[in-house]
Amino acid sequence: VIIQAGGSPRGTRAAAHVADHVFGLTKSIPLMVQQRTDLDKALLDEGRDPDTVGIFWSSRVMVGETESEAHAMRESMIADVPLEAVGVWLSHNTGYDMSQLPPRFSLAELQQRIVAANASPVGFVHLLAKKYGDHAEITREEFFEHGLHAATGYHITFAGTASQLADRMEEMFEATGSRGGFMLSISQAASRQVLQNTVNYLVPELQRRERYRTSYEGKTLRENMLA
């Protein structure tokens, strides 16, 4: 099974050419729908059936027995994170040394520096520019605050009870053509509870809604991903 994650126009074309399934970043629903539409078009151009290619949306879930337990689990992700750790992550992922940032700058200016470092045009700063506009000026502190949420995965983490999370996942799944599913990040450093609650509460809730397998359909990964 070949999977691929390119989100840029060139990356989407490559995915349609080589991938059995695609790995996508969770964004706002309209942007996710756009990626699905672009991929379907690229697949048709390659003479492939878009129904057989799923997108696995990268996200994180914090499943709690109660809503407040879930939110507390999510908040622990950003508690006491040193600024240097955020700087390391942002610099690594954009190819630009963020310790060099001036006190104020526009996102367009920062993007130019990143492109000059020949990094991928789709990234954290690109998404931030989409949200605030290219020419909006932000301070270094504001930028690192956004960076903290991206660096820890906090911004793509949905916290709630199994039923709240299943509602949200069904909405995203249906909006993006009811194919594929979700790639849920878990940390090797996190509490066991994150993984255990996902399997113990979210999976049975999805099964109750007839949205999830109750046993493996096939023997190989290829068979199971297509089922």
Add this chain to the structure above:
Amino acid sequence: MKKKKIHLAFDLSWTTVETQWRLPDSWVDRHHPNIGMFEEVARTAERGGFDMIFFGDSTGIPDTWKGSIEDAVRHGVAWPRFEMSPWITKMSAVTSHLGFGLTYASTFMHPFYTARLLNSLDHITNGRIAFNVITSQRRADYANYGHDELPDHNERYDRLEESSTSAARCGAASTPMPSYGIAEPAPWRIRARSARSTTSANPSRSRGRSASFPRRKVSR
């Protein structure tokens, strides 16, 4: 009408900033990473009917921040980095249906080596391997392979397409295939700049550069 099923996978990449290791009940053990933790995650994922556990991988230790790996190592950001294929064989031994996703960059890896490795893993796991093919974009990664700079975005994707086609031919796919047989010679070469690469975001960078990677001694 039968409802379409949602598929789930766990992404166990070590790629985000983590501070939860200090909380009670963290996976992090006296020595980390501990293979027992990976086996426990695999058993739990299979109990939950997950398609697979996925490992993203960028091989480099982040060193763009202040031009050093120091803060990355101090705060454990994308560090330590392991080659996950041996861990996957251990995880596959305690499960029977769960798949495993593994990542390699076509920009650096030779398609024959990659295909042979993935084919072997696919046999040992009874057809449970997924290959995540990436182009890679981070300086820390390409410096480890001895490169001063990356080919541009479009060129990296041209290479991803042609090397994946040959890798798939060699058996990264889990359909039955003669072991190790390459159907035809892998078209592994660094392509001369093609017409569509001229849309590069930063054409000035590539002007006058030869089609092959510049090499340098790796100093780390």
